[in-house]
Amino acid sequence: MREKTSGSKCVISMHSRTTTTIQDPKNPEHRKTFTFDLAYWSHDGFQKDQDGVFISADPSSQFAxxxxxxxxxxxxxxxxxxxxxxxxxxxxxxxxxxxxxxxxxxxxxxxxxxxxxxxxxxxxxxxxxxxxxxxxxxxxxxxxxxxxxxxxxxxxxxxxxxxxxxxxxxxxxxxxxxxxxxxxxxxxxxxxxxxxxxxxxxxxxxxxxxxxxxxxxxxxxxxxxxxxxxxxxxxxxxxxxxxxxxxxxxxxxxxxxxxxxxxxxxxxxxxxxxxxxxxxxxxxxxxxxxxxxxxxxxxxxxxxxxxxxxxxxxxxxxxxxxxxxxxxxxxxxxKKIQNKAVVNTSTLMRESKAENNKVLLTRGNSRMAERLAYPLAEPGPRPQTGQPTWAHQLEQAREEWHQQYLAITQERQMTETFPHLLNVNEDPQLTGVLKYFIQAGLCDAGRAASNAILLQGLG
Structure with a gap:
């Protein structure tokens, strides 16, 4: 919107899927071309489909x-x-x-x-x-x-x-x-x-x-x-x-x-x-x-x-x-940087299995050794030392999800029952983040001559 309001001109062109050319607005003859792995054009040439998704307006459009x-x-x-x-x-x-x-x-x-x-x-x-x-x-x-x-x-x-x-x-x-x-x-x-x-x-x-x-x-x-x-x-x-x-x-x-x-x-x-x-x-x-x-x-x-x-x-x-x-x-x-990525694999389970078998078999408890051989495959109680098991982490997360669900449900019920104020922001994702519920007896709405809520104070 800012660019349109100021009457700006387009100085970028992409003649292929890999090149981007920029033109100096003060010297139109001066151009510089950059080459990348991929170049995407999303400036124009699009329309909305029935679901509100932006798609190319026609086959000749280079819109991505x-x-x-x-x-x-x-x-x-x-x-x-x-x-x-x-x-x-x-x-x-x-x-x-x-x-x-x-x-x-x-x-x-x-x-x-x-x-x-x-x-x-x-x-x-x-x-x-x-x-x-x-x-x-x-x-x-x-x-x-x-x-x-x-x-x-x-x-x-x-x-x-x-x-x-x-x-x-x-x-x-x-x-x-x-x-x-x-x-x-x-x-x-x-x-x-x-x-x-x-x-x-x-x-x-x-x-x-x-x-x-x-x-x-x-x-x-x-x-x-x-x-x-x-x-x-x-x-x-x-x-x-x-x-x-x-x-x-x-x-x-x-x-x-x-x-x-x-x-x-x-x-x-x-x-x-x-x-x-x-x-x-x-x-x-x-x-x-x-x-x-x-x-x-x-x-x-x-x-x-x-x-x-x-x-x-x-x-x-x-x-x-x-x-x-x-x-x-x-x-x-x-794009000149060269990383050396490697596959992150681990065989610690095998080492843990051998160690567990060694310790527990000396105690004559072969059944317990079999259970501890696959600590990640079989959910169990949280160990006393070291990191909690995945099963324990997941159980804690489920409890938190349940508490959040109850809080969201309660808030929705309150928004349907009590009058409340919401914040407004130009970014729709930030609108409605703040909620202020007006309790009975704490508001003078309608009593003023203007029949409006008067907001005062810092912020």
Whole structure:
């Protein structure tokens, strides 16, 4: 809308599925072409079908729908996960260019994240063997260099701490990871986390995301017959929008906030540049992962054990020329990085089986040894030491789901019974997040001459 209101002209063209050309609005003869694995056009040439899904208006249109993007990128993430590889998808670009739309989507036009989650469970349901599949979901945001758990209602002052382990690398201490049995549960968790996510209004985007969002899906496959497990970590990252102060009109706290966002993205760019130089044979003494919380958590995705894909979202408008050119250069550097992903398999069950048999057979308790041989295949009580079993985690999650269902049901009943106030936001996902129920005897509605509710006080 901002681009249309200002009478902007399109300076982007895509003549193939791999090339993107940008034209300098001050010097139309000056053009620069970038080549990527895939280039998607979603600027125009679309229409809505009966379900509200955007589709190509005609066969000659080069419009790429959400389904097209998921087919090319999302299915690759799922294939990697089933094979046991770690997979990461990052979306970067300026504010309002469509990063969150590509990742999360809106309405009937689901983005990559919900499609990946839905198809993962659809594939699990089709499996007919005696394998066990474990899926856990976590969701966090990095806001002003502080980590916030978007699935926890308790907010710690200063955010969660990022710690380092020799084997695990950087991790978020205390982050809630929820076991899930179906897509409906993940959908509810995403809705909860999205509502909490920090947003602030700027001139560029009235619901601009001022934080980096990281969704992690841990997918574990257990094969009891072969004593083998495969583990995959799927990281889906929606980076905060980059913007220039002149374009965004930020001031005061929003200006400071934007500065921190841009500094975080700059640190990410420095890491990408260092890794790109290393990939081309240049001598790199130091990769600055430790310069920001974001780069610490993305270390495995950027230069480690992961199959990583980057979506660079750009605006085709001439008034966004500088930001668009910067994003294209950013992506051009990133494509030079070469990761070495490996299949994450484990045979610890076999070692546990041998150890259990050795200890328990010496006690003459062969029956107990047989039961402990497959600790993941047979649900049991929570062990006194070590990590809780998957069965115990799942039982706890079911209890939490039940409590949430009761709370949602009670809230729905109250909204049908009591008068209440709701917040309104230009982003429909954030509308109705806040509810204030008006109790009997506490409101003077209708008594004033204007017959209106008078709201006073801070906020």
């Amino acid at each position: 729908s959400q389904k097209d993007v998921f087919h090319d990128l999302g299915r690759g993430i799922l294939d990697s996960a089933w094979q046991g590889y770690n997979a990461t998808l990052l979306a970067c670009g300026q504010t309002g260019s469509g990063k969150s739309y590509s990742m999360v989507g809106f309405g009937a036009n689901k983005g990559i994240i919900p499609n990946v989650c839905e198809e993962l469970f659809q594939a699990i349901e089709k499996q007919e063997g005696n394998e066990e599949y474990q899926v856990t979901f976590s969701m966090l945001e990095i806001y002003n260099e502080q980590v916030r758990d978007l699935l926890s209602r308790t907010k710690k002052p200063g955010g969660l701490k990022v710690r380092e382990d020799q084997q695990l690398g950087f991790y978020v201490d205390g982050l809630k990871s929820v076991p899930c049995e179906n897509y409906a549960q993940i959908e509810r968790l995403m809705e909860q986390g999205t509502k909490i996510r920090t947003t602030a209004s700027t001139n560029m985007n009235a619901s601009s995301s001022r934080s980096h969002m990281v969704i992690t899906i841990q997918f574990k496959q257990v094969f009891p017959d072969s004593d083998l497990t495969k583990h995959s970590s799927i990281n889906l990252v929606d980076l905060a929008g980059s913007e220039r102060q002149k374009s965004s009109g930020s001031e005061g706290d929003r200006l400071k906030e934007g500065s921190r966002v841009n500094l975080s993205l700059t640190n990410l760019g420095n890491v990408i540049s260092a890794l790109a130089d290393a990939a081309t044979g240049k001598r790199v003494l130091h990769v600055p992962y430790r310069d920001s919380v974001l780069t610490k958590l993305l270390q495995p995705a950027l230069g480690g054990n992961s199959r990583t894909t980057l979506i660079a979202a750009i605006s085709p408008a001439d008034i966004c020329y500088e930001e668009t050119l910067s994003t294209l250069r950013y992506a051009e550097r990133a």
